[in-house]
Amino acid sequence: DLMLTMRRTPKLMGLMKKWQPSVILVGFKLLNHVEPQALLDAGYGVLKKNACDLVVANDSSQIGGGRHTAYLISPDRSFTKLETKEKIAEEIARRVLRLYERRAGTR
Template identity: 45%
Template sequence: MKIVITAGGTSEKIDDVRTITNSSTGRLGYAVGTAFLQQYADELEAVYYLHGTRARHPEHEKVIPVEIGGVADLQRELGRILAEEKIDAVVHAMAVSDYTVKEVTTLEKLRGEDPEDGGADPSGNKISSDIEDLIIHMKRSPKVIGNIKKWSPDSLLVGFKLLSGVPHEELIAVGTRLMEKNDCDFVLANDLQEIGADFHKGYLIHKDGSCDTMETNEEIADRIAQRVMTACRERSK
């Protein structure tokens, strides 16, 4: 079996030294990868591990790490792997940026004003730190999860949905909509308010509407690995 795991967060460049990113550490994706390797390494041929620049990858001979910068990197590398390899399952745990940088300007330029001294230049490889009012114009990123089954219809897909401070019923409903929209086989729904240093409550939603409830990162990782491997074995019969 060959599987893909995405983990960590994407980072969108403002200039050559500055980025916009999110708070994802990749800890859950790392736990999922570790669970697969500890329990099912004999059944795995390769684990393609696509990870953000701040996220580490499991150290194992079957892991093929691919470092990801922004959403464009993720689209390119994930699309390439799914086109070139027969992938049995994709566990898409990466926190993908919802927006990318379209352009950078200043408040003066936005207002059509022309400072007498010309003003600091917002273009170039490194934006000047003399600019008082920097404006970053962002645009919506493509939804990578929506392409996975288009690129590889036979791959089992696990999606992830993180919300913050919502009622349990809403969390499950949003996770279910993500599943239906993107043809996921499972979705891990979790709420930021139920995540701490030593606990992480997660709900693994199945296509039939049933749900597994876990209390820690390790329990979530073990359950995802177990469900994915069981489903892949059944498909191969």
């Protein structure tokens, strides 16, 4: 018989800003079959708890068949709803680049 003992490890995302305060941190929250407001609230909770610069919140019931709905949530609680993987990826890249430019003083 094989016995495997497991123990909980700390979530690394919560430590990232402590280790490197200038890092641009994007968090992700995936829930299943929830109302949009509950998803937005949960995503914002991840953002605040982990000092994220942006959170991508998804409902797994809204993914599939060429559809992928996600909300990109900012620290000011504003959000953008996107409907495809391509648009989600483009918007994440655009926002991360904008944050980088601001922090680097190039914009």
